Amino acid sequence: MFAAGCVCAAVLLSGCVDVSMRAYERPATPEKNHWTPSDAISVSAADTISPDWWKAFGDPTLDALIQKAIAGNFDIQSLAARIRVASAEVTEAHAGALPTADLGAGVNYQKITNMGQGFTKQYNVAGQVNWDIDVWGAVEKSVEAQQAEFHATEADWRAGYLLLVSNVSTTYFQVLQLDDQIAQQQTTLDTNRQIAAILERMNETGLVPKTQVLQQRAEVNRLTTDLLEFKRSRDLANNALATLTGTPAGEFQLPAGHLQQRVQLPPVPAGLPAQMLARRPDIVAAEFRVLEAYKLTHSAKLAQLPTISLTGHGGSSSFALNTLLKSFTYGLMPSIDIPLLDPTVRAHVKTTEAQADVAEHDYQRTVMTAFQDVENALVNIDADRKQRAEIDQQVAQLKVVADQVEAQLKEGVVSQLEVFEAERSLLSAQQQRLANHAQSLSDTVLLYQALGGGWPSVDVQAHADSDFQPETSN
Structure with a gap:
């Protein structure tokens, strides 16, 4: 009867507190209908970027380095450990709705001095079970908030994975570019030394x-001096690549190679769908944290309602150990806690509401940054393509000039000095073409990164009321 009365009282008091929550909705952001430059023919997100998108560069060495980085990079391992932490915190949050039990035993020694008696011993054993009943679902909302954090942490791992692959790719391209620059610079230096000797x-x-x-x-x-700087930069880039792959700097040396011969430039599909950003991990993580803040706000509001506890206790005591378990006492004590004058409870509601606003603004900022990242990458790739066409023409024309000057030298029409000058101009143009190729590769990597790098799209809305099932594949 008392328990029923507690429930009735709690229900009546709960009517005085506003715990209503609107249905979860994704924060509003400006719409993005197409990318520029765009094409009339559209392609699906799945056909545009595959999960192992870096294989489009056609370089087995790059593939091996990325696999080594995924297995050995400590940043990605730290992010994976955070997933395990978040999974354990879900279990911990869920334990808040379960009963707790305690068992204790002891002996009490007592002496009364003015009665001339010796010490008396009293043995006792007691147990207690306590259950704070989650009547309104406040603990459940906390669990759902932690579930959202778990999924956000998974998305953080995917974002870290994508960043790692991108950094390995661009650093690898940088090392090969420096190898070519060192070779070309050495040729230019030799030519200029010959010119100096002639002069x-x-x-x-x-x-x-x-x-x-x-x-x-x-x-x-x-x-x-420039040649020495190229060599220094090459060593530093090699050290960075070693660290990315989980190898101590100085213990790894990438063999010299030629960027233009080894790495092919993959085509960028036209008509990219604007919905591709649903695949981008940092956007997914930001929205899951909006959902987390929403659940925490709901939990804080429900914490304003009365709470009901059931406490069961039982035990036995005796002056003789052999008669300790012959008699028992037990009882049940239901109770209700009404937070009438606890200012921290309502203050916590205001705090969670403000934190929810922060999470929403962070999500909107992340989406806007993603729009800019994709647009910048597309603009850069388009500019790289147009510049490459001009540089190719420049190299072709200077090659004709160098061949003609070389032929004129054999006929005695021009001097060796003029031949060297023509070769120097051609080498300079070839260096520009190398730099353009390297920039095009890096910009393509940045586009893949900006579009989510092949991860599947995630509908956070569908997780708003779903059950938690930890993913252990990571």
Whole structure:
């Protein structure tokens, strides 16, 4: 009867507290209907980017480095450990709705001094079961909030995975680009040293002034300095690649290679669907944290309602150990706790509502940043393509000039100095083409990263009321 009365009283008091919550909705963001530059022909998200998108570069060495990084990178391992932490916290939150039980035993020694008696011993054993009944579902909402955090942590791992693959790819491209730059710079340096030698001989015969010789020597010094800088940058990039793959810097050395020969530039599909951003892990994580804040706000509101507890206790005591278990006492004590004058409860509601606003704004900011990332990558790829066409024409024209000057040298029409000048111009244009190829590769990686890198789309709305099932594949 008392328990029934507690429930009735709790129901009556709950009518004085506003615990209503609107249905969960994804925070509003500006619509994105298409990307620029766009094409009339559209493709599906699944056909645009596969999960192992980096294989489109056609380089087995890159594939091996990425697999090594996935297995050995400590950042990605830390993110995976956070998933396990979040999974355990779901179980911990769920335990808040379960009964607790305690069992204790002891002996009490007592002496009364003015009665001349010795010590008396009293043995006792007692147990207690306590259950805070989740009548209104406050604990359940906390569990659902932790479930959302679990899924957000999974998305964080996917974002870290995508960032790792992107960093390994761009760093690998940088190392190969520096290998080509070192080779081209060495060729340019050799050419300029030959020019300096020619000018010195011409100076000896009075054909050119000493200042022209000194000027060419200074150019050789500049090119040598640049070559040393390229080698330094190559070593640093190699160390960065080692760290990304989980190898101590200095213990890994990537063999020299040629970027343009080894890595092919994959085509970028036209007509990218705007809905592809549903695959982007950081957006998924941000929305799950909006859902988490929504559940925590609901839990905080429900905490304003009365709580009901049931406590059962039982035990036995005796002055003799052999008679301890011959008699027992037990009882049941239901109770109700009404938070009438607890300002921290209502203050916590305001706190969770403000945190929900922060989570919504973070989600909107993440979406807007994603729009910019994709647009920037597309703009850069389009510019790279147009610049590559111009550079290819420049290289082709300078190649014709260099061949003609070389032919004229054999006929004695021009000097060796003019041949070297033509070769130097051609090498400079070839370096621009190399830089354009490397930039195109990096921009393509950034596009894959901006579009979510092949992860499947996630409907957070569908998880708003779903049961928690931890994924152990990570």
